[in-house]
Amino acid sequence: MMEDGSIPAENGTDRDGSALIFLGTGCSSAVPNAMCLIQKSDSPCHVCSQSLSIPPERNPNYRGNTSLLIDYCSSDGNHNYIQIDVGKTFREQVLRWFTLHNIPQVDSIILTHEHADAVLGLDDIRSVQPFSPTNDIDPTPIFVSQYAMDSLAVKFPYLVQKKLKEGQEVRRVAQLDWRVIEEDCEKPFVASGLLFTPLPVMHGEDYVCLGFLFGEKSRVAYISDVSRFLPSTEYVISKSGGGQLDLLILDTLYKTGSHNTHLCFPQTLETIKRLGPKRALLIGMTHEFDHHKDNEFLEEWSKREGISVKLAHDGLRVPIDL
Numbered sequence: 001m002m003e004d005g006s007i008p009a010e011n012g013t014d015r016d017g018s019a020l021i022f023l024g025t026g027c028s029s030a031v032p033n034a035m036c037l038i039q040k041s042d043s044p045c046h047v048c049s050q051s052l053s054i055p056p057e058r059n060p061n062y063r064g065n066t067s068l069l070i071d072y073c074s075s076d077g078n079h080n081y082i083q084i085d086v087g088k089t090f091r092e093q094v095l096r097w098f099t100l101h102n103i104p105q106v107d108s109i110i111l112t113h114e115h116a117d118a119v120l121g122l123d124d125i126r127s128v129q130p131f132s133p134t135n136d137i138d139p140t141p142i143f144v145s146q147y148a149m150d151s152l153a154v155k156f157p158y159l160v161q162k163k164l165k166e167g168q169e170v171r172r173v174a175q176l177d178w179r180v181i182e183e184d185c186e187k188p189f190v191a192s193g194l195l196f197t198p199l200p201v202m203h204g205e206d207y208v209c210l211g212f213l214f215g216e217k218s219r220v221a222y223i224s225d226v227s228r229f230l231p232s233t234e235y236v237i238s239k240s241g242g243g244q245l246d247l248l249i250l251d252t253l254y255k256t257g258s259h260n261t262h263l264c265f266p267q268t269l270e271t272i273k274r275l276g277p278k279r280a281l282l283i284g285m286t287h288e289f290d291h292h293k294d295n296e297f298l299e300e301w302s303k304r305e306g307i308s309v310k311l312a313h314d315g316l317r318v319p320i321d322l
């Protein structure tokens with residue numbers, strides 16, 4: 001990103017090699033926070049007010065629901081596009097970032113869990129699929145846990161239903177090929193040619209969410225919703241255990257304090273020190289985070305601790321060898 005916060009135009013034209021594209025880096029309610037804009041205040045929220053004067057493309061404090069697009073370039077030079085999570089802001093993210101980064105399609109989908117900010121855009125998957133009024137297209141593989149699958153069958157029965165009922169009209173809906181994955185670090189799976197290891201983590205003490213480890217040449221872990229690490233998962237992604245990560249993408253909700261279902265900034269930084277990756281990018285932030293200001297703090301922290309840590313931002317493209 002440029003000093004003024006804009007994203008260089010050539011970002012979208014470099015198509016050699018693999019890259020990670022951060023489609024969203026915000027919390028469930030996204031940033032700006034609507035209340036900060038609709039309620040008058042003597043001391044308006046600086047971060048949210050920016051969205052009224054700076055277009056999202058140049059505003060790193062404008063954050064959609066957490067989502068990552070992996071542009072995977074295999075050894076034959078073919079690009080496959082793997083989308084992690086399809087949240088409430090999916091359509092907006094497609095319009096904004098698929099266009100900027102020349103993403104022509106989604107080849108497979110992986111879901112971390114079935115909360116609204118991870119799945120409520122699934123209806124709009126049809127907008128990135130070929131048009132067929134009779135739904136006669138190749139379905140997009142979608143990888144989910146059994147728990148998420150059961151919940152999605154209730155939320156979106158028409159996306160799960162295989163055959164039309166007697167007398168039911170055909171209506172155009174997203175075509176998905178559901179594949180159930182295990183909540184187990186020992187049970188990897190392949191999506192669009194890339195191997196993924198599920199990383200079960202606690203997202204509140206009553207709920208298991210999945211992160212994912214992927215990449216052969218670079219080890220990348222993506223963990224968007226976590227309040228506590230299970231020892232078996234922590235081992236797989238820690239420098240002292242399964243091996244040092246080249247890049248850790250990690251949840252951080254609030255600047256201070258703690259939260260029952262997410263890590264907040266102090267715990268996120270502690271976790272990074274414990275896991276010891278080469279670098280880390282943070283996602284899932286509320287409006288408490290001010291991109292430039294907090295990245296200045298993190299620059300100092302990174303020097304002191306010897307691990308590069310930054311806040312990611314929507315639209316960020318990170319070239320990486322996978």
Ligand SMILES: [Zn+2]
Nearest residue numbers: 036045048287
């Ligand atoms: Zn605000």
Ligand SMILES: [Zn+2]
Nearest residue numbers: 113115203225
């Ligand atoms: Zn969640």
